[in-house]
Amino acid sequence: xxxxxxxxxLRGILALWAxxxxxxxxxxxxxxxxxxxxxxxxxxxxVHVFMIISGFVITHLVLGKREAYVxxxxxxxxxxxxxxxxxxxxxxxxxxxxxxxxxxxAGPSLVALYQxxxxxxxxxxxxxxxxxxxxxxGMLPKEVLPYADGxxxxxxxxxxxxxxxxxxxxxVVAALGTVRGxxxxxxxxxxxxxxxxxxxxxxxxxxxxxxxxxxxxxxGIGSRLAWPAIQGKAGAGVAxxxxxxxxxxxxxxxxxxxxxxxxxxxxxxxAGDAVLCHPAMLWLGRISYSIYLLHxxxxxxxxxxAASLVPSMSSGMLLASMxxxxxxxxxxxxxxxxxxxxxxxxxxRRAPVLA
Numbered sequence: 430x431x432x433x434x435x436x437x438x439l440r441g442i443l444a445l446w447a448x449x450x451x452x453x454x455x456x457x458x459x460x461x462x463x464x465x466x467x468x469x470x471x472x473x474x475x476v477h478v479f480m481i482i483s484g485f486v487i488t489h490l491v492l493g494k495r496e497a498y499v500x501x502x503x504x505x506x507x508x509x510x511x512x513x514x515x516x517x518x519x520x521x522x523x524x525x526x527x528x529x530x531x532x533x534x535a536g537p538s539l540v541a542l543y544q545x546x547x548x549x550x551x552x553x554x555x556x557x558x559x560x561x562x563x564x565x566x567g568m569l570p571k572e573v574l575p576y577a578d579g580x581x582x583x584x585x586x587x588x589x590x591x592x593x594x595x596x597x598x599x600x601v602v603a604a605l606g607t608v609r610g611x612x613x614x615x616x617x618x619x620x621x622x623x624x625x626x627x628x629x630x631x632x633x634x635x636x637x638x639x640x641x642x643x644x645x646x647x648x649g650i651g652s653r654l655a656w657p658a659i660q661g662k663a664g665a666g667v668a669x670x671x672x673x674x675x676x677x678x679x680x681x682x683x684x685x686x687x688x689x690x691x692x693x694x695x696x697x698x699x700a701g702d703a704v705l706c707h708p709a710m711l712w713l714g715r716i717s718y719s720i721y722l723l724h725x726x727x728x729x730x731x732x733x734x735a736a737s738l739v740p741s742m743s744s745g746m747l748l749a750s751m752x753x754x755x756x757x758x759x760x761x762x763x764x765x766x767x768x769x770x771x772x773x774x775x776x777x778r779r780a781p782v783l784a
Contacts, residue, residue: 431489431493433696434702434705434706434711435692435695435696435699435701435702435705435706436482436485436486436696436714437705437706437710437711437714437715438701438704438705438706438707438710438711438713438714439478439482439692439705439714440479440482440713440714440717440718441710441711441712441713441714441716441717441720442710442713443475443478443479443717443721444475444713444716444717444718444720444721444724445713445720446471446472446474446475447471447472447475447476447584447721447724448720448721448724448728448755448758449468449471450468450469450470450471450472450475451472451724451725451728452728452748452751452752453468453469453748454469454472455531455534455535455539455728455732455751456534456744456745456747456748456751457534457535457536457744457747458744458745458747458748459744467684470684471684473635473636474684474685474688475685476587476590477636477642477645477683477684477685478645478685478688478689479587479591479721480590480591480594480642480645480646480649480685481645481646481648481649481652481685481689482649483591483594483646483649484594484645484646484647484648484649484650484651484652484653485649485650485652485653486649486653487594487595487598487602488598488602488649488650488653488654489653491598491599491602491603492602492653498599501599502595502596503777504774504777504778505592505595505777506564506592506595506777507773507774507776507777508770508773508774508777509564509588509591509592509595510564510773511769511770511772511773512718512719512722512765512766512769512770512773513564513582513585513588513722514562515765515769516582516585516722516723516726516765517561517581517582517585518581519723519726520581520582520583520585520725520726520729521550521581521582523726523729523730523733524543524546524547524581524729525547526729526730526732526733526734527543527729527730527732527733528540528543528544528547529732529733529736529737530729530731530732530733530734530735530736531543531732532736533732533735533736533740534732534735534736534742534744534747535732542576545575545576546576546579546580547580549574549575549576549580550576550580550581553574556574557574557577557580557581560574560577561580561581561585564588564589564592565589565592565593566578566580566585566586566589566637567585567586567587567588567589567590567593567633567637567638568589568593568637568638568639570630570631570632570633570638571631571632571633571634572631572632573631576634578633578634578635578637579634582722582725582726583725584721584722584724584725585722586634586635586637587637587721588722589637590636590637590638590639590642593638593639594639594646597639601614601650602650605650605654615647618640618643618644618647621640621643622640622641622643622644624640625638625640625641626641645685648686648689652689652693659697713759715766716759716762716763716765716766718766718770719761719762719763719765719766719769719770720758720759720762722765723758723761723762723765724758724762727754727757727758727761728751728754730754731747731750731751731754732747732751735747735750
């Protein structure tokens with residue numbers, strides 16, 4: 430089955446983009462308004478691009494492997510859960526340290542958010558634990574379980590979103606095999622997305638509910654389904670993504686579409702392979718999931734340590750301290766990948782293939 434090294438390289442960039450943005454946001458360094466979408470809100474945009482990639486890759490997997498639903502789901506679960514579970518534990522173990530740093534360096538809104546999460550878990554620990562262990566915590570609105578999307582691990586909301594997509598992806602891809610099915614899927618997605626935007630499913634702090642993130646997954650699915658027609662044809666590929674680029678410019682919040690508009694022609698033509706398929710980029714891509722999960726924990730530890738040792742530290746120096754921790758993040762992510770992710774994936778590959 431075809432694999433795209435350029436997608437792996439892009440994953441590495443996105444993980445580092447998310448880490449850098451969180452460092453800037455938590456350090457409190459002032460960022461010009463024109464750069465805020467890329468340097469403060471960029472972590473959310475990076476996740477949105479991850480969603481597009483997931484739509485593309487999982488569609489390719491479903492079309493290529495044609496495996497039964499249960500083994501498919503076992504493999505996907507074991508791809509996400511082991512590293513997520515480890516980081517949930519690490520995140521909760523270091524949570525008090527993170528709050529200590531926030532109380533020293535962050536504004537009252539961030540302190541209230543993290544303290545609210547801690548208090549919520551203290552009041553109903555079993556409910557929050559079960560929600561996290563099923564990876565369905567992102568589906569629970571504030572009205573059902575407050576702060577469920579990120580109580581143990583701030584970046585965990587997107588893991589839940591990814592798992593929700595895995596649950597339905599084979600059925601969606603199968604339905605898109607006919608024009609009538611495609612029309613039905615798109616119509617249903619529009620209805621569900623509109624309902625989510627209108628608060629019909631409750632209140633969510635982020636796009637942790639699948640229905641709210643549907644457009645991004647559909648862009649990835651559509652890109653993969655269009656692949657046979659445009660492979661190697663730069664003009665067709667550019668034409669396909671121009672609309673996404675225009676939409677991104679018309680809707681500044683949709684930065685992810687702009688990133689995909691730039692990347693997809695490079696994927697079609699192979700023009701970006703020299704950079705994105707470099708061995709260093711491929712390695713970063715392989716550990717990108719661990720980078721994404723682990724970096725927020727390290728940021729919290731750095732803030733807690735700085736609060737204990739140099740509570741008067743400026744925002745600029747705090748950011749420099751966080752940036753200096755990047756080798757620790759990468760090294761820790763490499764270990765997490767090697768000793769947790771890889772065994773989990775190996776276990777998934779041994780899952781029985783059902784006829």
